[in-house]
Amino acid sequence: MGDRAPAYIGVDVGSSRTKLAVFDAAKQLLGWHVRKSGTDFAATADACLQAGLQMAGRTAGDIVYTVSTGYGRKNVRFADETRTEIGCHAKGCYYYFPMAVSIIDIGGQDNKIIKIDDRGQRISFKMNRKCAAGTGAFLEEMSARLDIPLEDMDGLARKSTDMVKLGSFCTVFSGTEVLENIRRGKQVSDIVKGLFFSVIKRVMEMDSLTERVVMTGGVVANNRYLVQMAEESIGRKILVPEHPQLTGAIGAALYALEISET
Amino acid sequence: MAKDKTSWRKPIKATKEMGRIMAEYFYELNDASKSRRRKIAWCTSVGPAEILRAMGFLVHFPENHGAMLGASRMATDMIPVANARGYSPDICSYLTADVGAYLKGVTPLSKAYPGIDEVPKPDVLVFNTNQCRDVQDWFAWYAKEFGVPIVGIHTHRGIVDVTEVHVPSIAGQMEALIPPLEEISGHKFDMQELKRVVGLSRKCSDLWQEVLFTAASVPSPLTFFDGTIHMGPAVVLRGTQQAIDYYELLLAELKERIANGVAAVEGERFRLYWEGMPVWGRLSAHAKLFSGLRANVLASTYCNSWIFKDFDPDDPFMSMAKAYTELFIVRADDAKEKYIEEMLEFFKVDGIIYHDAKTCPYNTNCRYGMPQRLEQKTGIPSLIINGDLNDLRMISDEQTQTNVEAFIEQLEERK
Ligand code: SF4
Numbered sequence: 001m002g003d004r005a006p007a008y009i010g011v012d013v014g015s016s017r018t019k020l021a022v023f024d025a026a027k028q029l030l031g032w033h034v035r036k037s038g039t040d041f042a043a044t045a046d047a048c049l050q051a052g053l054q055m056a057g058r059t060a061g062d063i064v065y066t067v068s069t070g071y072g073r074k075n076v077r078f079a080d081e082t083r084t085e086i087g088c089h090a091k092g093c094y095y096y097f098p099m100a101v102s103i104i105d106i107g108g109q110d111n112k113i114i115k116i117d118d119r120g121q122r123i124s125f126k127m128n129r130k131c132a133a134g135t136g137a138f139l140e141e142m143s144a145r146l147d148i149p150l151e152d153m154d155g156l157a158r159k160s161t162d163m164v165k166l167g168s169f170c171t172v173f174s175g176t177e178v179l180e181n182i183r184r185g186k187q188v189s190d191i192v193k194g195l196f197f198s199v200i201k202r203v204m205e206m207d208s209l210t211e212r213v214v215m216t217g218g219v220v221a222n223n224r225y226l227v228q229m230a231e232e233s234i235g236r237k238i239l240v241p242e243h244p245q246l247t248g249a250i251g252a253a254l255y256a257l258e259i260s261e262t
Numbered sequence: 263m264a265k266d267k268t269s270w271r272k273p274i275k276a277t278k279e280m281g282r283i284m285a286e287y288f289y290e291l292n293d294a295s296k297s298r299r300r301k302i303a304w305c306t307s308v309g310p311a312e313i314l315r316a317m318g319f320l321v322h323f324p325e326n327h328g329a330m331l332g333a334s335r336m337a338t339d340m341i342p343v344a345n346a347r348g349y350s351p352d353i354c355s356y357l358t359a360d361v362g363a364y365l366k367g368v369t370p371l372s373k374a375y376p377g378i379d380e381v382p383k384p385d386v387l388v389f390n391t392n393q394c395r396d397v398q399d400w401f402a403w404y405a406k407e408f409g410v411p412i413v414g415i416h417t418h419r420g421i422v423d424v425t426e427v428h429v430p431s432i433a434g435q436m437e438a439l440i441p442p443l444e445e446i447s448g449h450k451f452d453m454q455e456l457k458r459v460v461g462l463s464r465k466c467s468d469l470w471q472e473v474l475f476t477a478a479s480v481p482s483p484l485t486f487f488d489g490t491i492h493m494g495p496a497v498v499l500r501g502t503q504q505a506i507d508y509y510e511l512l513l514a515e516l517k518e519r520i521a522n523g524v525a526a527v528e529g530e531r532f533r534l535y536w537e538g539m540p541v542w543g544r545l546s547a548h549a550k551l552f553s554g555l556r557a558n559v560l561a562s563t564y565c566n567s568w569i570f571k572d573f574d575p576d577d578p579f580m581s582m583a584k585a586y587t588e589l590f591i592v593r594a595d596d597a598k599e600k601y602i603e604e605m606l607e608f609f610k611v612d613g614i615i616y617h618d619a620k621t622c623p624y625n626t627n628c629r630y631g632m633p634q635r636l637e638q639k640t641g642i643p644s645l646i647i648n649g650d651l652n653d654l655r656m657i658s659d660e661q662t663q664t665n666v667e668a669f670i671e672q673l674e675e676r677k
Contacts, residue, residue, distance in 0.1 A: 071660065086668035110661070122672045124643065127665060 007058040008065055008260065010252025011048060011079065012088065013041050013072030016108025016136055017218055020048035021249035022056035023257055027095070031056030032246055034218075041072035049078060065260040067252040071109065083255050085248050086114055086125045092251030093214050094120035096241040102209040104238075105247070106199065106219040106226070108136040113207040126207045133171045134202025136219040142195050145175055146188060153192050154223040160193035174198060196223065200230050214239045221245040271485050271526050271553050272519075274492070276512040283504045284494055288375050294320050295382035301447050302382050304404065306397045307497050308567065308586055309390040310415065310436055312463050312578070315501045316456040317440075318449045322382050323498050324400065327371070328356030331363055332542025332652035334370040341653055354396035355621040355652035361403055384410050386446045388439070392417035392592045394624040411446060413439055417587055422594045424587050432583035453578075459501040460582065461575035469509035470496040471569040476516040477560040478609050481525030482533065483516045485558055487549035488526065489565035490540045496568040527558040532673050533610055536562035537602065538617030539625045539651040544659070551663060555670045561609040563590050563602065564625065591624055598627060599636055606642055613673055614644035615666075620656040643676075645669040 007030070008023040014037060022031040033051035038044050045068070053059060068079035069088040076082075085105075089112065093103050100118040105111065111134055114125040128134065143150045164181050168174045174195075181191050199219075213234065215227050221244040231238050241247060294300040303319035305311050307326065314321050331337040337355060340362030345351050347365070349358050363369055364381070371378045387401040387410065398414060405412035415435045418428050440451045473492070477484045492512060499505035519526075534552070536559050541548060552559050572588055574581035590598060606614070614636070616628035623629070633644045647665055650656035 071664075084664050084668035084671060086664070087671045121675045124637075125668060125672070126646075127661060 005058060005062055006064045007053070007056060007062040008253050008256040009049065009052070009063055009067070009078075010088065010249040010254065010256055011045050011066065011068045011076055012070040012085065012246075012248035012252060013037060013045055013068065013076060014085075014108050014218070014248075015071045016140075017245070018044045018048050018070075018072070019246050019249040020045070020052040021246055021253045022052045022058060023250075023253040025257070027254070027257065029243075029250065029253075030058065032243065032249065034245060037072060041075035042077050045072075045076045045078070065256040067256040067259070069248050069252045080256070081259065083252060086112060086127075087122070088248040088251030088255065089216060090114050090116050090120065090122050090125075090251065091254050092247035092249070093216060093241065095250060095254055097212070097214055097239055099212060100210060101212045101214045101239070102207075103214045103216060104203055104209075104230070106134075106136065106203065106215070106217040108140075108218060111135055111203050111206065113203070113209070115207075115210060124207075128202070128206060133169055133174065134199045136217075138171050138174070139195065139199065139219065139223070141171060142175070142178060145178060146182075146191065148188065148192070151222065153196075154225045156189045157193040157196045157223075157225050159189040160187070162187070162190050163197060164190045164194035166194045166198045169202075196226055196229055199226060200233055203230075204233060209234060212239065214241065216241060216244045216247040218245040271487065271549050272524065272528070274488055274512070274515060276508070276515050277491070279511055280492060280494060280508060283499065283508055285375055286504070287498060288371060288378060291320050291322055291382040292371075292375075292378045295380075301385045303443075304384040304387045304401065306389045306393065306401075308393055308589055308591075309388055309397075310439065310582060310586070312456065312459045312501050312582060313436060313439060313443065314388060316459045317443050317447045317451060319385075319443075319447060320382070321498070322384065324360050324381075324404075325356050325397075326494070326498050327369070327381060328360045328652065329542050330370040330374070331359040332356075333545060334373065335543040335654065336363065336368070336370055337543065337652035338654040340366060340368075351621070351653065351655075353621060354394065354400065355650055357396050357400040358621075359652050360400070364404075364407075384408055386410055386443065387412040388443075389414040390417055390586060391415065392419070392586055392589060394591075394622070396624075411442065413442055415439070415586075417592060419592055420594045421587065421592055422596050424584060428587055429580060429583045432587055433579040436579050436583060456578045457575040460573050460578045462503060462506060463501040463570065464573035464575065466496060466500045466502075466505040466509060467568065467570040467573060469506060469513060471566075471571075473509055473513050473516060474561065474565055474569070475608075476513070476520060479520045480533075480610060481523070481527070481530040482558050482560040483519035483524060483526050485526045485549060485553075485560055486536045486562045486565065487540070487545055487559065489562065490545060493565050493568055500568070525558075526560070527553045527556065529556045530558045532557040532612045532670060534559040535602070535606060535609060535611045535614045536564065536617065537614055537627055539564055539619050539622055541617065541619075541649045541657065542651055543654050544649075544657065544662075547659070548662075551666055555667065557670055557673075559615060561605060561611070563605070563627075566605070567591065595627075595630060595632055599632060599639075602636060603640060606640055611642060613669060614642060615669075616644060616646045618646050618648050620648070620650045621653060622651055625651075643669075643672060
């Protein structure tokens with residue numbers, strides 16, 4: 001390796017976004033990149049690598065080991081190994097919060113609740129069932145239906161004064177409920193808050209939570225109001241890492257570091 | 263995770279012989295159906311097959327046909343045909359696949375056994391509701407379709423302990439089947455013959471148990487996926503000498519594996535228990551998924567369900583009543599959990615996979631808190647996978663794979 005500065009790469013190819021993290025041997029996050037996964041996962045991962053390395057001030061020659069994770073983990077050409085997103089989220093979270101926690105991850109396609117103990121070992125995990133209700137895909141679908149840009153949803157939800165209650169489990173039925181509320185002249189902000197609340201409800205019914213709770217994922221990164229609503233729902237503070245969307249990629253990079261050390 | 267996609271479960275040599283006796287069984291039924299020389303009864307898989315055999319019937323098991331529809335991946339195209347007739351996609355997908363295939367005029371038997379182009383026509387349909395209510399509805403549909411009689415046994419369900427209260431009433435119902443069956447078969451009931459058949463069934467069941475229990479060896483010579491294939495004779499041929507001969511052959515092969523330290527899954531690192539039905543259309547995919555991770559799913563409640571410890575040729579009716587009611591599926595969660603706990607210990611299990619089968623609540627045991635209770639009691643972690651026995655529309659392969667890989671990672675961390 002000579003005087004090269006080693007780089008450890010974690011790449012999380014999600015159904016919606018691809019996230020990449022670059023670490024050094026001292027477990028410092030040097031660079032990262034996020035972009036839409038699109039239809040060519042391999043090319044997207046390559047592009048993320050370029051950008052991430054550039055931000056970290058490293059080159060491809062510095063890479064010691066790469067671990068890929070996420071839905072498209074097997075499509076990453078430059079990965080040495082794969083890990084599941086469950087393991088990577090747990091590891092990424094433990095990096096920021098080295099304690100026993102329940103992790104709520106709200107992703108593009110699926111939600112997870114992962115429980116880890118005070119040594120960072122996984123005790124259990126749950127992924128949502130087949131339906132997209134309560135995931136990022138659900139909010140995307142609803143933003144299209146309401147014709148509101150996704151990035152405006154958070155601000156709108158915060159303005160709500162009289163939240164609309166949506167009861168259905170199912171994305172399609174929720175869509176019908178939303179239309180009904182529009183017809184009844186409800187405020188869009190109240191409907192959006194109702195949608196946020198249904199995301200929280202879907203997640204909370206997946207598993208019980210332990211004392212300390214961490215929230216991660218792209219949906220959380222872009223809609224911080226969800227965290228506040230979740231806090232209100234469980235009646236206690238929720239921890240959020242510095243880069244909630246990068247948790248999986250960070251965990252993957254930490255695995256890369258760990259594996260290359262053994 | 264170090265994963266070797268090339269690893270695979272070891273093929274069992276006896277499979278060829280099983281293929282031969284199963285072919286014989288299906289051709290015999292087909293001949294009888296065509297020539298009408300022998301009477302045919304349809305029976306539920308844990309129904310009173312012994313009585314039917316003793317009375318000279320050849321026996322067809324629609325659930326076996328349902329599983330074949332699943333394994334051949336024909337089921338998903340058949341189910342909608344039954345759905346359109348008012349049979350919901352939420353009910354037993356054996357029923358809907360089987361009825362759908364009948365309505366479409368197709369059967370997986372044709373492909374497996376050239377010359378057979380339909381299921382054998384029944385002279386009578388005999389059910390036992392010990393497993394579920396769906397079998398009664400299923401058979402009732404065919405009774406109308408073929409215009410043949412349907413008779414059955416109505417078993418108590420959700421039983422904690424099987425007691426005097428339950429057994430005589432079931433035995434009485436079994437005896438009450440005799441007069442109508444005599445009429446349909448044209449044979450007088452012969453107690454000696456029933457005793458002989460129950461004796462053969464008991465022997466088959468004992469051997470089947472021995473086969474399954476070889477999986478307690480470390481490494482295991484057998485996988486659950488092998489079990490789902492090799493249970494064929496225990497289901498459709500129990501009460502015959504062929505089934506006994508076959509399990510003696512299979513058992514000898516497995517014992518030889520044990521003696522030579524041969525593992526069904528090379529490099530076995532984790533030993534798993536399967537709770538629930540197989541996903542028939544994904545048998546080999548699942549076998550590959552687990553063996554690729556060096557995990558052996560080696561035991562299951564499902565395959566164990568054809569172990570009938572209570573069969574006693576000296577007291578056929580009472581013992582059949584007891585055996586068919588002692589079954590796991592008939593019991594309350596207390597009894598089920600006790601049973602699983604024993605199995606976890608006996609097979610030295612590291613983790614449990616629960617299959618939440620969308621269309622079979624009866625074989626799905628993770629909906630009333632059992633995984634949580636068992637985990638708390640035994641410390642053995644578990645994973646629930648969502649799927650179905652036959653309806654592949656209910657399955658996400660990607661989710662299953664990620665869940666299984668993550669579960670194995672979790673077990674790895676604990677080692
Ligand atoms: S037990 Fe389940 S799979 Fe078997 S017949 Fe009944 S509903 Fe169908």
